[in-house]
Amino acid sequence: MAAHHDIFRLQDVTVRYGRRLALDGVSTQIPCGGLVALVGPNGAGKSTLLRSLLGWLPLTRGEIRLGDLHPRHLHPRLAYLPQRAEVEWDFPITVREVVAQGRWPSLGFFGRFSAEEKRRVDRALEELDLIPLAQEQIRRLSGGQQQRMFLARAIAQGADIFLLDEPFNGLDLAATAELLHLLQQWLAQGRTVIAAIHDLSLARAHFSQALLLDTRLIAAGPTAEVLSEANLDTAFRRHMPVLGARP
Amino acid sequence: MIATWIDFFAEPFRYDFMVRGLGSAVLLSISGGLLGSVLVLRRLALLGDALSHSLLPGVAVAWILFGQGVMAMLLGALATGLLIAVGSTLLSRLTRLKEDAAFGAFFLVAYAGGIALVSQSGTRVDLLHFLFGHILGVGPTDLWLSAAAAGVTLLFFVLFYRGIVLEVFDPTFSRAAGMHGRWFQLAFLSLAVINLVAALQTMGVVLALGLFLLPAATAYLWCDRFSAMLLVSALLGMAGSVMGLILSFHSGLSSGPSIVLCLGACFLFSALSSPRYGLLHSLRLAWRERRAVRHTAD
Structure with missing residues (x-):
């Protein structure tokens, strides 16, 4: 499943929402099997890029391929975690049932939930340390636990490419450390994480690859090079009207 | 003594029309519980209420043109229901009006139009029957329609259960x-719409949604699993229908209001005393918290 040699190829990817240009001619390659940070100011198109990688947005121009596949044909390999999951938190459902939903895309509407499926759900719960919470209604979880539940659902789904939109937003110190630890584990297992991130020092410390966006692509490659003074200046300058403020 | 009680419960159902009314209400409790649960979880309760009221003009036109025919009424209701839904969706997308205002405005106009139509061409009694239900009017065709509505709804939920859960939850x-x-x-x-029309004779347009909404809202206060919520709301709807019809028979109250009153009693009881999500529980928690704070301050 884990395919290190897979590469997302983006060719002149352009997305418009009405008259607003959200992404402008982004051409790059994102190698799988690593931690990739998407960096850029608000409105730079980070979420748009993630949604394009999922194949959800009609591209105004350009194309995205993984191997020779359109992203739409990639699930269940792709998993997506939106900024703040817009789920119904008061839905009468337990943690285990949410994680079990990860199997539904493969099973379809009618596939039988066999013992093997149950074991996969158990393994996912165990991997994310959710066994003690399995029978809880989801409203009773903390923010970090809720996030882990959705990551467990993605694992149960069998995903190996994770698209995370601002996963560190609203996490406290302990939850951040926990998530980082998890991402390192996934890295060792050859999984791919592409995450929109605001915290530059976090990106520098933990993500080997980075994409710097400001509607167009400013730079892509090893994080240290991408997040150089000059590049950050280009990406953030027009968003910083305060004299002398620097990213 | 016991014989009197048995008689109290059994007597109503010695009449054919009562049995038909009961059959229709029990069948619709199944689909009502399922649909109502989705309404409650998707926060569509008020829209559902608006929708049920706005069916009146369609039903009235069909009634004026074709008499008591069930199929004509169903088609009339479907037509107005879709018209109102499409119209208010368009209005809320393309103008600055939000969905609730658009829906609310449409439903008021439709409801008023329906009342005008019925009162112009019928008697006051006809109007009351449309608004609050008329158990004597439940004919064999209505019973068949109820069975069909319940069957189709149940089938929809069985077939697309996973899709429905995801659509509502995430x-x-x-x-x-x-x-x-x-x-x-x-x-x-x-x-x-199909279920609302099927519920029309027993419940009336004003209260038809009661059979959907109240059992589901009650079950929501007790259940931590969706499947349990569906089951509990269907069973509650059935129990409420039986009690309501008995109440209606002995008191002479219309069947719609008496069923809704019985379901409402269950709802109020649950809203107060549900162990996890009830009002008393929340108050007790808040009180305990305040006391704890005061003690720490000391």
């Missing part, structure tokens, strides 16, 4: 998983 994931359907809204709306 549409983003449902989309990523490729289980997302634009048909869901339309299918759900059509099912709601």
Whole structure:
């Protein structure tokens, strides 16, 4: 499943929402099997890029391929975690049932939930340390636990490419450390994480690859090079009207 | 003594029309519980209420043109229901009006139009029957319609259970998983209209939604699992219908209001005393917290 040699190829990817240009001619390659940070100011198109990688947005121009596949044909390999999951938190459902939903895309509407499926759900719960919470209604979880539940659902789904939109937003110190630890584990297992991130020092410390966006692509490659003074200046300058403020 | 009690409960159902009314209400409790649960969880309760009221003109036109025919009424209701739904959706998308205002405005106009139509061409009694239900009017065709509505709804839920859960709980994931359907809204709306029309004779347009909403809202206060919520709301609807019809028979109250009153009693009891989500529980928690704070301050 884990395919290190897979590469997302983006060719002149352009997305418009009405008259607003959200992404402008982004051409790059994102190698799988690593931690990739998407960096850029608000409105730079980070979420748009993630949604394009999922194949959800009609591209105004350009194309995205993984191997020779359109992203739409990639699930269940792709998993997506939106900024703040817009789920119904008061839905009468337990943690285990949410994680079990990860199997539904493969099973379809009618596939039988066999013992093997149950074991996969158990393994996912165990991997994310959710066994003690399995029978809880989801409203009773903390923010970090809720996030882990959705990551467990993605694992149960069998995903190996994770698209995370601002996963560190609203996490406290302990939850951040926990998530980082998890991402390192996934890295060792050859999984791919592409995450929109605001915290530059976090990106520098933990993500080997980075994409710097400001509607167009400013730079892509090893994080240290991408997040150089000059590049950050280009990406953030027009968003910083305060004299002398620097990213 | 015991014989009197048995008689109290059994006597109403010695009459054919009562048995038909009961059959219709019990069948619709099944579909009502299922649809109502989705309404409650998707926060569509008020829209459902608006929808049920706005069916009146369609039903009235069919009634004026074709008499008591069930099929004509169903088609009339479907037509107005879809018209109102499409119209208010367009209005809320394309103007600055929000969905609730658009829906509310449409439903008021439709409701007033319906009342005008019925009172122009019928008697006051006809109007009351349309508004509050008329158990004597439940004919064999109504019973068949109820059975069909319950059957189709049950089938829809059995077949698309996973899709329905995802659509209500997490549409983003449902989309990523490729289980997302634009048909869901339309299918759900059509099912709601069919069931509302089927409930018309027993419940009336004003209260038809009661059979959907109240059991589901009550079950929501007790259940931590969706499947349990569906089951509990269907069973509650059945129990409420039986009690309501008995009440209606002995008191002479219309069947719609008496069923809704019985379901309402269950709802109020649950809202107060549900162990996890009831009012008393929340108050007790808040009180305990305040006391704890005061003690720490000391």
